[in-house]
Amino acid sequence: MDDGSPLQEIPNLDFSNLEIVYLRQGDEGYRLSKARNLGIRSSKFENIIILDCDLAVSEDFILEHSWPLFISKNVVSIGLRDSRKCAKEDIQKFSKTDPSEIGELLSRDWRISTWLNKPGFESSNFCWWVCSGGNVAFHKSIFEDKGSFDERFVFWGGEDLDWAYRLYKRGRYFFINRDAKAFHFESKVFEYQVSRDAFKDKKEQLLVSLVPVYKNSEKIKGEVPYVSIFMTYFRKGEHILDALKSVERATSYRFEIVLLDDGSEDNLLEILELLDDNLRSKIKVIQKRHEGVEKAYIDCVNECNGEFVAQLDSDDLLLEGSIDLLVSKLVNSVCDVAYGKYQKFYDSDTQNLKDGWTFPLCIREKSIFESMYTHPLRVFRIRAFYRSSPFDNLGINSAVDFKFYSKLLMTSYGLFVNQNTYLYRQHENSISKRYSKSQIANLDIVLNHNFEVYNPLQALKLNDTDLNYDIVKGCGLSTSVEELESLIFVKAKKRNEKYEFFLPKEDFLELPHKGFKVVEYKSAIELLDFKIKKPS
Numbered sequence: 001m002d003d004g005s006p007l008q009e010i011p012n013l014d015f016s017n018l019e020i021v022y023l024r025q026g027d028e029g030y031r032l033s034k035a036r037n038l039g040i041r042s043s044k045f046e047n048i049i050i051l052d053c054d055l056a057v058s059e060d061f062i063l064e065h066s067w068p069l070f071i072s073k074n075v076v077s078i079g080l081r082d083s084r085k086c087a088k089e090d091i092q093k094f095s096k097t098d099p100s101e102i103g104e105l106l107s108r109d110w111r112i113s114t115w116l117n118k119p120g121f122e123s124s125n126f127c128w129w130v131c132s133g134g135n136v137a138f139h140k141s142i143f144e145d146k147g148s149f150d151e152r153f154v155f156w157g158g159e160d161l162d163w164a165y166r167l168y169k170r171g172r173y174f175f176i177n178r179d180a181k182a183f184h185f186e187s188k189v190f191e192y193q194v195s196r197d198a199f200k201d202k203k204e205q206l207l208v209s210l211v212p213v214y215k216n217s218e219k220i221k222g223e224v225p226y227v228s229i230f231m232t233y234f235r236k237g238e239h240i241l242d243a244l245k246s247v248e249r250a251t252s253y254r255f256e257i258v259l260l261d262d263g264s265e266d267n268l269l270e271i272l273e274l275l276d277d278n279l280r281s282k283i284k285v286i287q288k289r290h291e292g293v294e295k296a297y298i299d300c301v302n303e304c305n306g307e308f309v310a311q312l313d314s315d316d317l318l319l320e321g322s323i324d325l326l327v328s329k330l331v332n333s334v335c336d337v338a339y340g341k342y343q344k345f346y347d348s349d350t351q352n353l354k355d356g357w358t359f360p361l362c363i364r365e366k367s368i369f370e371s372m373y374t375h376p377l378r379v380f381r382i383r384a385f386y387r388s389s390p391f392d393n394l395g396i397n398s399a400v401d402f403k404f405y406s407k408l409l410m411t412s413y414g415l416f417v418n419q420n421t422y423l424y425r426q427h428e429n430s431i432s433k434r435y436s437k438s439q440i441a442n443l444d445i446v447l448n449h450n451f452e453v454y455n456p457l458q459a460l461k462l463n464d465t466d467l468n469y470d471i472v473k474g475c476g477l478s479t480s481v482e483e484l485e486s487l488i489f490v491k492a493k494k495r496n497e498k499y500e501f502f503l504p505k506e507d508f509l510e511l512p513h514k515g516f517k518v519v520e521y522k523s524a525i526e527l528l529d530f531k532i533k534k535p536s
Helices: 032-042 061-071 088-095 110-116 140-144 159-169 200-210 240-250 268-272 293-302 322-331 364-369 382-388 400-408 436-453 465-474 524-529
Strands: 047-051 055-057 075-085 104-107 135-139 173-185 227-233 255-262 283-288 308-311 337-346 378-381 414-426 487-494 497-504 517-523
Touching (some): 032 047, 061 075, 061 135, 135 173, 159 382, 240 268, 255 293, 322 414, 364 400, 364 436, 378 382, 400 436
Antiparallel strands (some): 047 135, 075 104, 075 135, 487 497
């Protein structure tokens, strides 16, 4: 792919043993992204390797990049590159000698010492940082799924970081392929065809706008949000403004609100005009015919661009700092889903709050095969959504939250944060009220579907030793398994009301004096030994 070389410099490409398609675009400045996009679109095979034209490769280079792509179409194979120096008399050696043996070594790939030798980096949430388009391989379907290079990068550098960040959010897996090595033979500085410092300020501005984590820009205004809040709306005009206003209190990050109007046929757009311009500018409204809340969830999340996604029902409220709290718990965790505690109120009476039921320990098997434990507020990495897709339409009008979050947890971990984050409004027109009779039946539909689609080889194992700390810390109640053993899980009754909660052993004996009748109790640590039981 030629980015506008003078016609007299077009190389001789007459190689009888290679099929070469030569493409050239006119010289309109530095247009690497456009050249790559054109080359990939013009390719006829499914597996793509991008290689800078000043790199030489070893005999098994294509094989080393190819085998990960045959394992999964969702993998990006990141090759490495060493720098070497050769003399003029060495040029004839390239047709017969491996490039690793030509000339002298100048330096190993800089990413090895800076990033790759750090313990755990290659399996971390940040390994996409080292993705370079100079030596990388992927399946063409990744490119076709919003994976083209941004052609606004018309200066040296930056396009790879933006590209890798978008792929990371789409749930791609990055594999550091140490055997797919290329060798860069150094040019003289005066031979560079473009200045690497020209338009540096413009490059920085574009990266800050497109990649919120670049230089800790998550709270700086930019084109791409760090957090998306997804809301589905159907005839809840009397509460929608309060719900939207609560978002501004819940996060200090740059955010967007994706509001899907599921065919409510009311005056939603007129209602939104009552908001101030700043908040209204962050709302993306999607209007569609009514197809039910199940499909509305998927359509809405598909429109989210943030790395993290929070869910807010259009008649509920977020508490101050709640989104920031859950995001902060996820940033350096192996988990992709976080949720907190919530409180309930009736209609508009926010002065009388009651604690909602919470289960303060995220156990994936319970959340997939038993019932709804991931209570609001919920925040998840957008990659968990794409890794869990597709989401089958089960034709249900309730238990949709259970279906959605149990599917997310099939390919990711979750954690519980022991702080109030959400106010849940109870009223006569809520989904839980309208469809209360079908709730149990729909729960069974989801459970049986989960048993059909769950693949334990695809999902992570709960007992991985390196994850136990995160799981226990995530419950928000203790920082070690030993401390968790000091808690009692209790099922109790009081005035015909049922309760489930955790409390220290010393407080357990006080329950009868407080009017509670204990129905069942066990050590909290026993909950980690939950066994899957298929419902009858």
